[in-house]
Each structure stands twice: as C-alpha cells, then as structure tokens.
Amino acid sequence: MKRLLIILLAGLMAPLVQAQPASLDDLLRNVRELRSSEQAAMRERETRFITERDQQQRRLREAEQALAGVQAEADRLKARFDQQEAELAELQAELSQRSGSLGELFGVVRQSAGDTLSQWQDSLLNLKFPERTATLQQLSESRQIPTVETLEQFWFTLQQDMTDSGKVSRFDAPVVGRDGQQQLSPVLAVGPFIAVQGRDYLIYQPEAGQLLVAARQPDGNGLASKFDSPRTGLADLWVDPTRGNVINQLQLTPSLWERVQQGGLVGYVILALGLIGLLLALARLAWLQRTQQRVDRQVADLDNLDTGNPLGRVLGVIGAQPKLEQLDTLELKLDEAILKETPALERWQGLIKLLAAVAPLLGLLGTVTGMIATFQAITLFGTGDPKLMAGGISQALVTTVLGLVVAIPLLFMHSLVAARSKALVQLLEQQSAGLIALHLGGDERGEERRGA
C-alpha cells in the first residue's frame, strides 16, 4: 500500500520539477528588462495626457470667449426690439387717433355701394348711364381705402339717379322690335319707371342691356302716342310705378284664346258640341219662323189650301169641298195627318236639349281630369309651389266655364224653339178642326178674332 502511495506521489511531482527556469540569473535579467520597458511606455503615455489636457483647456477658453461675444450681441438686439415695439405702439395710437371715425365711413361706403348696385340692377336708367354699374361694382369690391375722388363720384352718381328719376328724357337705346331685330332707336323714358317707343311700352332686360317691345300692350296705349305727338298742352301718360313689374306681369296674363286652350281636349269637345247645337237651333228657329208665317197666311185664307205648310196639308185630307156634317167622320183622318206633321215640327229639339245638358257634364269631366292632374303634381312635387298646380287647376276651371258658356245659350235657344214648335203643334191638334168648322159654318173669322 505504502509503495503504491509513493509511486503516485512520484508521478505527480514529476512535471513540477521539469518547469523550473534554466537559471535564476536569466530570470532576474528577464524581470529587469520587462520593468524598464514598462517604465518607458508609462512615461510616454503621461506626456501624451498632459499635452491633450493643455489642448482642451485652450479650446475651452476659446469657446468661452465666443459665447461672451454672442451674448453681448443678443443683449443689444433685444434692447433694440423692445425699443421698436414701444415705437410701434406709439405710432398705432397716433394712427387711430388721427383716422378717427374714417374707418367706419369706408365700411359704410362699401356696403351702400353694394346695396345701390343691387337696387339699380334692373333700372332703366342703366341705359342712359352705362358705366355707372361698373364703377359701383369696383367700389363695392375694392379692399383699399377709397380716395376722395371716388367718394365724390359715388355721391354724384346717387344724386344723378335721384335727379333723373324725376325726368322725362329722350335718348337712343338698343331696342328689340316685334320682328326680333335689335336696332338703336330713340326712346322716351319716364324716370326709371317706363320706356316708350312710338306707341309701344318697352320692357328692360338687364342681362342683355336692351329694351324689348312688350308683346302685350296695356289697354289704351294710344296715350303713349298722344304724349309723343307734337302738342301744346299737357298730355296723360300711363306710368308703371313698380318699375316694369306690372308690364312684366301683363305678359304672363293669358289672353282669351290661351284660356280656351288651357281647357285641353275636353274644352275643344265642349266648344264643338256647342257650335253644333247653336247652328242647329238657329236653323230650327229660322225654319219654324218661316213655317209659322205660312201657317198664319193659311189661317187667313182657308179657301185656298196650300200644301206648302202643315196646316194646309192637314186640312187637305178633308178634301176640296168638305161638308160640315162630314167633319165628325173626318176627325180620324185629321188625327192621322197631324201625327204625320208633328215629327217634322219637333225635329232636332231633343238633340239641342241633350247638348245643353251634356255641356255642363263635360265641363264636370274636365274639372275632374284637371283635378287629377293637379293631385299628380302634388304627389310629385308637393304643395310648395302653386305654379306647378296651376295647369291642372286652370284646366278644371276653364272646362267648367266652357260647359256653362255653352249650356246657357243652348238652354235659351231650346226654350225658344220648343215654344215655337209647341204653339204650332197645338194649333194643328186643337184648332184645325175648329177652324174648318168655323169656316164651313159661315161664322167668319171676325168672331174668333173678337177676343183678341
């Protein structure tokens, strides 16, 4: 066991013994060399640090010097700024003190220039002073302080308008005639109210800067020509105080024929039926009048029976030489003859009455279709704009009017025709036998006339 331990120890000790330097002197020399080289490096590093430190200190001094300069400059500028600020406030105070209420004035000038411009937009006097709207436009839109000249010009323009509003003036202006041709022609203007050329009233069109001959002239426009003609005394002239609105609205008022057209198809049908009925009634009236005259002539002369009238034809069936006693037996023949005559006397009466009754019904039909159109318009566009409903409503009303206008004279005519024919039929039915009896019985006509 001991032996084994010794062997192990010997094995472990062997490398230690081998690493030992060759000699101690060598070791010493090595150490000395190492030490001197290290000392040299140390010294070198130290000197480098020292130079670097000196350099940094120099730079620091330089930077501090620069900072001091800039600081001084900043102080100087700040002082100057403060001083100028104070000066500015002082100047502004002086400015507001000196301008006083003028600033307000400029605002008012601009606003009133704009207002005047909008008022004069459709004024007739623009034709006389064509440049004034442009001047006003400039004045109302400019952002600069207006000069004294501009202000005086504005005042002068207002005064000019005021003066010319009270004047009747003649000047040349572009006028579009009825033929659509525009030409420069002399115009008579009464202030901004109306313009007249010859005997025509004119409408001012601001967009085109021209006058248009009004398509619908006011009634009694002879006044304009009377005013224009050479005269010694005063003359009347119609003036539109609304500066053209009345004449413009006059253009929108429909004429009689346009009203009839508003009635549409139903309106035309009513008019056609009315025309037919009227012609028929007139023809019947003329025919009945002629027949009445012939019958009257026949009553006055019963000896000569004429087949040209109903009474003559009815009495003709009795024969050329009737006897009073035969009259009773002939009554049946008379009745038959009267029955033949009646339809001719009453012909077309039913149709006239029918037309008179149908016309208001057609008017009602037109009313209903017009109301349907109106309610369709309401469904589509709502009730906000009465103008959209106007078409249907005018159809409704115009057809009603047409129906009544047709029905009233037709009823009247029917009454006349019916009265005429009824008198004739009555004469035939009730008086023919009596007439012949009187005639044959020797009672002369004087007796039946006595009562009259």
Next chain:
Amino acid sequence: MLDGLWLLRDFLDSGGWVLWTILWVTVLLWTLMLERLWFLGWVFPRQAQGYQQAWQARADRASLAARHIRNAWLSQAQQRLNRFIPLVRVLIALCPLLGLLGTVTGMIQVFDVMALSGNGNPRAMASGVSRATMPTMAGMVIAISGLFCLARLDQQSRRALQRLTDRLRHD
C-alpha cells in the same frame, strides 16, 4: 236715391261682368212676369168676356162642330195665357247657372293672382273671391224669388183657363 244707385253700382262692379249679366236677366225676367201679371189682371178678363159673348151669340152650342169651335177657342186662350211662361222658366233656370259661371270665373281670377304673386297675399285674391261669391248669391236670390212668382203665375193662369172653360157651357 243717388247714393243707392252708386251702392248698387259698386256691388255690381265687385261681382264683375257676370253680375251685370245677371242684372239684365233679372230685368228681363221681372219685365216678363209683370207683363204676365198685368195680362192676367186686366187684358185676359176682357178677352174671356169676348169669348163668352161670342159663344152666347151662337145659335148652335151643342153639335160636334160647335164643340170643335169651343176647343179651338180654349186652345187659343191657353196659348195667350201661357205666352212667355216657358221663357220665364228658362230665365229662372239660367240664374243659378250664371251664378256658377261667376263662381268659376272668380276662381280663375283667384288662381291667376296666385300664379302671379304666390299665395302669400290674401288682399290681392279678395277681388277674385268677391267675384266668385257675389254672382252665386245673386243668382240664387233671383232664382228663388222668381220661382215663387212663377208658381203663382202658373196657378193663376190655370185657374183663369178653368173659369173660361166653365163659362163656355154646352147646352
């Protein structure tokens, strides 16, 4: 009196031309009805007297020929009595129609005003509205008063004819 005339004129003008037409119809209607009343009261009794005398003067009042003659006379009398009555009837029927016509033309005027100036101006529509209402009222008043008078005329003339029929007796 003159003031009354001016008031009437103002009333008629507020109703427009339709009211003037109704006025003329009324004048015609009442002229005819007054003529009828005068005829019934004064003229016809004398004519009836004439017929009666002629009838009494006849020797033969029983034969068929005489009956025919009597019928002819009665028919003539009836024609005279009923003269203008159909015209009066139609004039009375026309009055409400004219009133309706006035209503519709007035409404057209109202809608014209609405189309021109919108519906914000009731004062502008007032003239159209009075044109619409006045003729209607006038037409109704005339027609109703005329109907009363016509009924009375009808009754009186029927009675007058009946009396004449009774007086021309058969033997």
